[in-house]
Amino acid sequence: MSADYQVIDAVAVITLNNPPVNGLGLATRTAAVEGIRKAQDDAAVQAIVITGAGKAFSGGADIKEFNSPKALTEPTLHTLIRTAEECSKPVVAAIHSVCMGGGLELALGCHYRVALPGAQIALPEVKLGLLPGAGGTQRLPRVLGLETALNMIVSGTPAASEKLPALFDEVLPAGTDFAGLVQAAVAFANRIADVRPLPKIRERKVDYPNSEAFLQFSRNTVKSVAGPFPAPLECLETVAASVTMKFEDGLAFERERFLHLMQTTESKALRHAFFAEREASKVPDVPGDTPTRKIERAAVIGAGTMGGGIAMNFANAGIPVTLLETKQEALDKGLATIRKNYENTLKKGKLTQEKFDQRLALITGTLDYAEIGQADIVIEAVFEEMGVKEAVFRKLDEVMKQGAILATNTSTLDVDKIAACTSRPHDVIGTHFFSPANVMKLLEIVRGKATGSDVLATALALSKKLKKTGVVSGVCDGFIGNRMIEQYSRQAGFLLDEGCLPEQVDQAMEKFGFAMGPFRMGDLAGNDIGWYIRKRRAIEKPEIQYSKTADLLCELGRFGQKTGGGWYDYKPGDRKPYPNQQVNDMIVQHSADLGIERRPIADQEIVERLVYALVNEGAHILEEGIALRASDIDMVYLTGYGFPLFRGGPMFYADTVGLPNVLATIERLAKGRHGDAWRPAPLLVQLAAEGKGFNSR
Template identity: 70%
Template sequence: MSATYELRGNVAVITLNNPPVNGLGHATRLGITQGLEKAEADSAVKAVVITGAGNAFSGGADIKEFGSPKAMAEPNLLSVIAAVEASSKPVVAAIHSVCMGGGLELALGCHYRVAAKGTQVALPEVKLGLLPGAGGTQRLPRVLGVETALNMIVSGEPVKSEMLASLPGQKLFDKLVDGDVVTAALALAAEVADKRPLPLVRNLKAKHPNADGYLQFARNSVGAMSRNYPAPLQCVEAVANAVYKPFDEGMRLELVAFQALMLTPESRALRHVFMAERATSKIPDVPADTPVRDVKKLAIIGAGTMGGGIAMNFLNAGMPVVMLEMKQEALDRGVATIRKNYEAQVKKGKLTQEKLDVRMGLLTTTLNYGDLKDADMVIEAVFEEMGVKEKVFKALDEVMKPGAILASNTSTLDVNQIAAFTKRPQDVIGTHFFSPANVMKLLEVIRGEKTAKDVLATVMALGKKIKKTCVVSGVCDGFIGNRMIEQYSRQGGFLLEEGATPEQVDKAIEKFGFAMGPFRMGDLAGNDIGWYIRKRRYVEQPEMIYSKTADVLCEMGRYGQKTGAGWYDYKPGKRDAIPSKEVVAMIEKVRAEKGITPRKISDQEIVQRLVYALVNEGAKILEEGIALRASDIDMVYLTGYGFPAFRGGPMCYADTQGLFNVVASMRRFQKNPRDDAKFWEPAPLLAKLAAEGKTFS
């Protein structure tokens, strides 16, 4: 049952029971209304308590019903709340643990509310490109005041119940309790059983001492911060309606806005992201109940930028880490950098000195492989060269205990070949962290041909523990993210030769929504990294063509921010990208040598070539089984490469544009004599889906 009914004396208790967060699916909504009807018909019942089983009152909508007819089937949440309000007997919400979205809207429809301390309270709909659609924008300002309610609705962030209960004049909670919330709710139900009239939130006023001024300030500030997202400003207008319009009119306008936002590409993209993030952990042949290995102690090989950043993830999670280097000076530098990073957090108030000391206390260092023998897992973060990896993994194979997981932080190399350097390929896996590893959310988990299922399950669970979005990838050169970004970068180079400047390309894709364009990104990562990969490509894949400009740039010693000069110039100590006359002259020289007459290139062409390059390579990756699903590719780009969330990732964006139109654009790019016509042949999967009128998702 999704909602149970029981009598406790003369009080009916309706318990939501739809794990894991008591989502308000159709069966649950039906259970609530049936329970209310049963209580109404029983003369012995004097009051009703609504609560949630397990670890939540209710987290809101049932994500299993997202986008399906059941989501709005009657009784929908509006009808349920109307039934609660219409009850002739007092209805008390016993709120605990999690009370979010529709769960909070349901509680606001009750006559009384008792909350347990520590309850997370939120209206997070804005994070899905929506606004609360069952009265949240109308009722919350009436119980918390306009400013507090608007801040919660626009941010979507959870607030602790005790913080809300401490606000002067708040009418959200009638009682805040330390003990059992249902017991407290039963006591309140007995106390109010005969009180009439029953209080309704809808009858309260949404107040602010200077509503006109505050709401205009909110419009200005929210509009400036949510340029590509329509929902936050709609939230402001909905709350304004709570102030200025009758309740029923405000409710009508809230529903109109909610339905309009549901149809926006931004909301569709954000809802896709919400579901995609949850799908990444689902591996078809590795059940959720697969036993995992016990990982209590980590070893890290390499104390450089990447090794130190990886170590911080585990120190933050309270796990002991031993870090190995070949020279003491390198170890000292690595430890000093970790300490410096933590000290910067202390200065910003994000970390206490006590926690800094605890984390640094979990870190030990060594120059001896033998000191790693007790570690349950080791992550190698050494130079990206197969010969170096071979030496490391052969040494690890000798010293690591049986059952220890051996992971490589390689960003492009063959994990199967690395595994073959050991006598235990089943224990080898790739863990591709993104730089800076202590900040970036993405972790590509590379599954080798012989990687054991329990090793994969363990690493996925460990990734969750260190708060990463883990995406499984098969083995190929560059895996998902770097394989695709190479095609994106190649297009950037061709655009330079054809007539664009680094600044124009970067500005066009940043206007599209990327955090950073390809040339600013290259300067940040180091242009020499791409140069090293291209040199390998010239030997292994001589048919793959590149613009000459990137090689010439590196030959000039312009590696990026670390050398103070790359595609842009940089002033010492600053990261501001300054257009470089020297680079423009270099590009013009390359064009002249190749006999290219520059042409004017539109921003639309720049965006389409860069993004559709990702899409075409992504389709190949999907067809080859390197990625499990199109949404996994989207998550890689959203969490690791700065793709705009409001566009949902490259594969989702292609779906919204229509795959027929994407393929038509690719056919057009094939005719460009300065581009790579072979690359623009649509991937077979993409061509098939486009011909059938289907989408990746």
């Protein structure tokens, strides 16, 4: 059973009981329908109350059942709602905490609704590329009005119950607990037990003057912000049906559009990302009950852009943090930058003065390692050079208390080699933040061969506290994200040699959906970072070939936005890229120096070469066990590298294209110039032959 049944004062109380959020899966729906029917058949029962156990009334449909037979197995969600609505005895929804999606649709099907203040009310299906599919688009406008309902459904944004008085027959006083809610709902049910006819939202009319003009204005607005996602406009059209159609016709139209959206690539991509984010925190040999270490104080080594951003994460989470620098000037500059960042947020109204003061008070600076020794975690964020990092970790090994976690923010270097500089490699882990660290959602958690399970579990828990998406990577050069982006960047460089200019490559990738193309990304991150890595590669792996164009750019001192110019020019206070003729002439001349006859290159070739370079390297990473699952790679790229969300990440995108098609393109590229860069990953070859995808392994 996934619902409890009891009778209190002649009122049947049905309590949905399917932790954690009482999702309306088949077992829960079945128990709820049986409870309603049992109450209807019991002469001693005068009315019915439906509520939810634990932390929610109901978070909605169980999306794990989407595209499975269970979703269509009776009783469906439609059947549950109809059973409540057609019951001959009053049905009261007693709402608390969370009432979203199918949970709200169930509440709308009840005759009455009472709620605790602060309950989060929403129809968030649009965030999964869907629309409310169980009457939400038809009932909500009938109770809240067209404009309020449309805004809620198109945005998916929650509202507190007390902000929606028209939705509830009674909102209880603040401070009322769950027991008080049930007691009040039973009392309310007894008061209205004899009222007939029973009120049904479906019988109301949507009354909105000049509704067609409002809807047309809304179409224009939604279309301008929906981008590549079809769901917002579909939401609007189904809400419009509540005005123009009879209830049953509107319900049928809603169902038709819901089923259509279920099959769109965009919705599949959003649902993939939804599940991928939850899967990323699961490590097979580190169960959920693994003990974690307390993180009550933190320290960060290095007060540069990255170190300062990392420190802000801790302060934002309410954790005191100390920034350590070697020189007072560098420390003062870092602390001033942090203050300026918070001041900008304060000016935009996104931070209260109280929070501003609290967060700044949590960040202190020091030049003395002795002052950080009692921190529970220390994160090194110094220059990306092994000798520098080894020296830092030797010092940390001396000064940090036993049990402290020693973390490195390295983006490419060997975490095992860094750990070997200490007497406690089990305490060492990689925590690779992405710049700007106080904004970017991704945290690559690098597990060394000696990293303790409790340290890994703690890092995963900390990522959630810092509001990051933590993705676990094994140790290799570049880990998941930067190892793959290296192949992407190599292809971008080769395209310059063969006939492209930076703006064409960037425009093609941005049209595909990337937040920015590879050359704009390089200018933002700093072209000198890649230059340093290529110099290291030339020593460690001289067999790997790169275009020399990026090196020529760096020799001109054009490191990107921080120097006012990189692949593009930048004006003070303006991040817009302006093509630079000197750079473009240099690119053309370099092709001539190589003896390459430049050719026209189509955008399709640009996209295929860059994206499939990611996919092929991702397949190698999966095969080697560096990433636990394909969806982890997708999360890295969706949250850290600007891969288009509506395409679901590189590995999911490859699945939608079809791995045989991806492999055929890679094999064709392997026969051309730079064919050595296109060694097909054995896993890709295997899955293509088996007719499988990366996410169906």
